[in-house]
Amino acid sequence: MKANHHSHHALHTFTPDPMEAAAAPDPSAPPAVRIALEAKATNWEVSPGVTISGYGYNGQVPGPVIEATQGEPIEIAFTNNLSEPTLIHWHGLRVPAAMDGTQATQRPVAPGETFVYRFTPPDAGTFWYHPHANETEQLEKGLYGAFIVRGADEPVVDREQILVFDDVDADKQGRLSKFGGFRERHDGREGDIRLINGKAEPELTIAAGQVERWRIINASSARYIRLSLGGATFRIIGTDGGLIEAPVEATEVLLPTADRVDILVGPLEEGQTLSIDSLRYLRSTMKVRGKERFGTLKVGPAKPSIASIPSRLRTIEPLAPIDATPTRNVKFSVGLSLRNIIDFNVNGETHHTDKPVKVGELQIWDVENASLMDHPFHLHGFFFQVLSIDGKAPAFRSWEDVVNLPPRTTVKIAWIPEDRPGKWMYHCHILEHHEAGMMGHFDLVR
Numbered sequence: 530m531k532a533n534h535h536s537h538h539a540l541h542t543f544t545p546d547p548m549e550a551a552a553a554p555d556p557s558a559p560p561a562v563r564i565a566l567e568a569k570a571t572n573w574e575v576s577p578g579v580t581i582s583g584y585g586y587n588g589q590v591p592g593p594v595i596e597a598t599q600g601e602p603i604e605i606a607f608t609n610n611l612s613e614p615t616l617i618h619w620h621g622l623r624v625p626a627a628m629d630g631t632q633a634t635q636r637p638v639a640p641g642e643t644f645v646y647r648f649t650p651p652d653a654g655t656f657w658y659h660p661h662a663n664e665t666e667q668l669e670k671g672l673y674g675a676f677i678v679r680g681a682d683e684p685v686v687d688r689e690q691i692l693v694f695d696d697v698d699a700d701k702q703g704r705l706s707k708f709g710g711f712r713e714r715h716d717g718r719e720g721d722i723r724l725i726n727g728k729a730e731p732e733l734t735i736a737a738g739q740v741e742r743w744r745i746i747n748a749s750s751a752r753y754i755r756l757s758l759g760g761a762t763f764r765i766i767g768t769d770g771g772l773i774e775a776p777v778e779a780t781e782v783l784l785p786t787a788d789r790v791d792i793l794v795g796p797l798e799e800g801q802t803l804s805i806d807s808l809r810y811l812r813s814t815m816k817v818r819g820k821e822r823f824g825t826l827k828v829g830p831a832k833p834s835i836a837s838i839p840s841r842l843r844t845i846e847p848l849a850p851i852d853a854t855p856t857r858n859v860k861f862s863v864g865l866s867l868r869n870i871i872d873f874n875v876n877g878e879t880h881h882t883d884k885p886v887k888v889g890e891l892q893i894w895d896v897e898n899a900s901l902m903d904h905p906f907h908l909h910g911f912f913f914q915v916l917s918i919d920g921k922a923p924a925f926r927s928w929e930d931v932v933n934l935p936p937r938t939t940v941k942i943a944w945i946p947e948d949r950p951g952k953w954m955y956h957c958h959i960l961e962h963h964e965a966g967m968m969g970h971f972d973l974v975r
């Protein structure tokens with residue numbers, strides 16, 4: 530069927546935005562991939578006998594993996610069968626503003642309503658989707674899923690695994706702890722049930738001698754994953770915005786909340802058992818966490834390998850020199866207040882309204898963390914390059930939509946606002962900090 534023969538307009542219950550015309554499929558484009566997604570109450574078994582009464586997309590946690598092809602239109606008919614409003618943000622995808630799925634760009638989808646998201650993913654990479662309404666509760670209850678976009682020229686591996694990390698704060702029966710205590714508002718919500726793909730500390734397998742691509746997503750509300758595979762060396766090949774220029778060997782990698790990384794695992798030797806851990810990471814929380822296990826990797830009998838990893842994966846042209854003069858300063862801070870006890874601010878205010886950005890004008894932002902805690906900075910809808918962290922270049926060049934802001938540190942980023950005008954935002958991706966106001970809105974104007 531041709532893309533212009535869609536009959537899905539009848540499902541459109543949201544008053545069309547003028548922006549939406551820009552998002553309509555090109556009639557000459559190939560047929561869209563069509564997906565139906567439903568949010569509903571879901572009983573989610575994290576381990577035998579421990580079931581969380583939460584939410585799921587299509588009755589599962591994580592939601593179904595959405596697979597798309599770079600440059601091919603996709604259409605997602607989303608139905609809300611929860612008892613509360615929700616909407617879906619396509620995290621990391623460079624979509625038109627009207628499709629970004631925030632309350633700045635659309636009215637939340639009310640219970641019983643359907644909204645059709647349409648866009649064409651321009652980049653190959655590992656992305657994810659999650660609500661952008663009452664998100665502290667909706668994500669914790671299980672609303673999140675992987676969104677994979679495949680390019681034409683990907684490294685050849687023996688097998689791919691998608692690993693979505695999360696943690697849940699619930700008791701031994703799976704009853705979710707009460708939301709919103711002081712520690713939770715300060716630290717963000719962390720839990721002692723540690724999950725990969727919705728299961729507590731699962732056992733994964735790999736064949737000896739083979740090389741797998743693991744696409745890893747940190748979907749937790751607040752927890753930082755300092756990933757280690759029992760000290761084994763792996764190769765980083767991609768970050769938020771797809772492949773990096775060349776594989777980078779590592780024994781650990783830090784994923785703040787919402788971050789992604791693609792790694793090559795293997796070749797390993799038969800009989801090895803590796804612990805999939807998050808190493809001790811201090812981000813100035815009230816509760817300190819040491820090394821904790823998320824899963825186990827068992828190496829099975831050897832199988833032949835067809836893996837072929839080029840030494841050069843991609844070219845990423847630098848957008849600006851390391852010492853480029855900032856065009857804007859964005860300051861994250863935490864302060865005490867009479868009203869909220871603790872305020873999470875951007876440029877001195879909660880839910881900051883920032884100056885407009887003009888299409889095509891190179892943005893150089895000094896993003897300063899003036900507080901004593903880490904915050905993961907997330908920019909909606911655009912990739913940026915990290916030019917420097919307190920004046921020092923990062924270990925390798927990459928495209929990102931999340932970068933950690935360590936305490937008392939300034940991260941200089943560069944990005945190009947392409948011609949996708951509308952309402953955009955950036956925020957701390959510790960969900961409780963975002964909810965408390967650590968965010969900025971801005972208009973992208975022509």
Ligand SMILES: [Cu+2]
Nearest residue numbers: 904957959962
């Ligand atoms: Cu934060």
